Amino acid sequence: MHAKTLRMNHDYMTLVHCRDKAWGQHALTRIGSIFIATTAVGISVPGHWWVFCVVAMTIGWAIEGVFYRWLRNKIDHPDKLDPNDLPRIKQQTIRAIVCLVAIYGSPFLALAIAPHPGPSLGLIFACGSLLVICGQHVLDRNMVYWTLPVITIAVILCAIRLADGWVGYLLGFLAFLLCVNTVVLTGASVKSSEDLIEAQGRALRLADELDERVMLRTRELEEAVKVAEEANRAKSRFLATMSHELRTPLNAVIGYAEMVGEDVRSGDLGSTEADLEKIRNAARHLLGLINEVLDMSKMEANEQVCRPNEFNVRHIAQEALDAIIPRAAASQTQCELEIAPSLEPIAYNDEGKLRQCLLNLLSNAAKFTTNGTIKLSCRPSGPQQEWIAFEVEDTGVGIAEEDLPHIFLPFFQSDTSFTRSIEGTGLGLAISQKLANLMAGDLVVTSRLGVGSTFTLTIARQFN
Numbered sequence: 001m002h003a004k005t006l007r008m009n010h011d012y013m014t015l016v017h018c019r020d021k022a023w024g025q026h027a028l029t030r031i032g033s034i035f036i037a038t039t040a041v042g043i044s045v046p047g048h049w050w051v052f053c054v055v056a057m058t059i060g061w062a063i064e065g066v067f068y069r070w071l072r073n074k075i076d077h078p079d080k081l082d083p084n085d086l087p088r089i090k091q092q093t094i095r096a097i098v099c100l101v102a103i104y105g106s107p108f109l110a111l112a113i114a115p116h117p118g119p120s121l122g123l124i125f126a127c128g129s130l131l132v133i134c135g136q137h138v139l140d141r142n143m144v145y146w147t148l149p150v151i152t153i154a155v156i157l158c159a160i161r162l163a164d165g166w167v168g169y170l171l172g173f174l175a176f177l178l179c180v181n182t183v184v185l186t187g188a189s190v191k192s193s194e195d196l197i198e199a200q201g202r203a204l205r206l207a208d209e210l211d212e213r214v215m216l217r218t219r220e221l222e223e224a225v226k227v228a229e230e231a232n233r234a235k236s237r238f239l240a241t242m243s244h245e246l247r248t249p250l251n252a253v254i255g256y257a258e259m260v261g262e263d264v265r266s267g268d269l270g271s272t273e274a275d276l277e278k279i280r281n282a283a284r285h286l287l288g289l290i291n292e293v294l295d296m297s298k299m300e301a302n303e304q305v306c307r308p309n310e311f312n313v314r315h316i317a318q319e320a321l322d323a324i325i326p327r328a329a330a331s332q333t334q335c336e337l338e339i340a341p342s343l344e345p346i347a348y349n350d351e352g353k354l355r356q357c358l359l360n361l362l363s364n365a366a367k368f369t370t371n372g373t374i375k376l377s378c379r380p381s382g383p384q385q386e387w388i389a390f391e392v393e394d395t396g397v398g399i400a401e402e403d404l405p406h407i408f409l410p411f412f413q414s415d416t417s418f419t420r421s422i423e424g425t426g427l428g429l430a431i432s433q434k435l436a437n438l439m440a441g442d443l444v445v446t447s448r449l450g451v452g453s454t455f456t457l458t459i460a461r462q463f464n
Helices: 010-025 027-044 049-075 083-111 118-136 143-161 165-266 272-300 313-330 351-367 401-406 428-438
Strands: 309-312 334-339 346-349 373-381 387-394 442-448 452-460
Touching (some): 010 049, 010 083, 010 165, 027 049, 027 118, 083 118, 118 143, 118 165, 165 272, 309 313, 309 351, 313 334, 346 351, 346 452, 351 373, 351 428, 428 442, 428 452
Parallel strands (some): 334 373
Antiparallel strands (some): 309 346, 373 387, 387 452, 442 452
């Protein structure tokens, strides 16, 4: 049990309360009263009755000191305390207090038969002991019945000795009533102590709950701050990247348009067709960048929906792979397609979104792979083949382990010396994962830096 939980245990708090009250606040007063009683007996009572008082006082002090150190060692180290030991420690404490009361009360009992003024002194100090029992013996409701007998007998006998005949017996009866009232007051004291302990327990529990809430809210705020800072950095990187990405095709369009204009003015139209093709390519690239940003904004606004239709899985996979073969060939990279024989050829889902996802994944593979292999695999997935899995496996640069949790965040780009030289907005993977979710599927990645990456796209075979 944790120390904080242990401090809310009723038995533990009762022991702490007893230690603080009986041995902490009132120990010097109690021991001082016993010393004064012994001194008074030695001065006023004839004979050697004071010797008995000194012996009892010395034995009581020795037992009290040893037990107090034992109890303090137990309850002052809650981390080392076994909760199952608490009932045993509580019972031992009760027995020790009963023993101490009997030892401390024995001189008062003896004074009942001592010469005068012994009975008077015994009655006074025995009544004082009743007050101590009433206020301090709060470990258990039945504890008073174990601690009162010696003191009760001392009070009654001392009261009877104060007078002769029926007056003495009357005083003894009144002393008995005093002891009965002590029992009643002790019960009320125990009840008040238990109520106080319960209130302390509730206060501790509420304080712990408040601490946990504060810690939880603090962690949430820290996470929110981190997310906000990361989003701010991502947007800053995105703006810097987009300004470069958009400027490049625009500059190409402007430059080649000026060249075409010069060719028209000079009448030399030999290279015009090639320049116009370059303008078209730059414009397509620019349009693709703008479409990516628009797609991302639509998804953030929840405006994208799935429009399912029937299509042939093999045809879609082959078309997507064919589209990136020229780029892969430029970097001496081989492209492969593998279709599992058990795969149903016809699927019912959003063909356009699937094509976009595959093109994004294959284009990324072609960007980051040189002198390697890109393999597109299609297979059924799920216990009843209710999904189709598309795996895009490459032997490219791979992704660092610390970047994997962020790879599908918008605008995120792995920060390596190679990837920094590759053009891109950092939106392709984020868009692909959201599109996969729209098609009732998902997109996950496994990768090793310097070895390659495998992106697994799953979609529902029959979209409902």
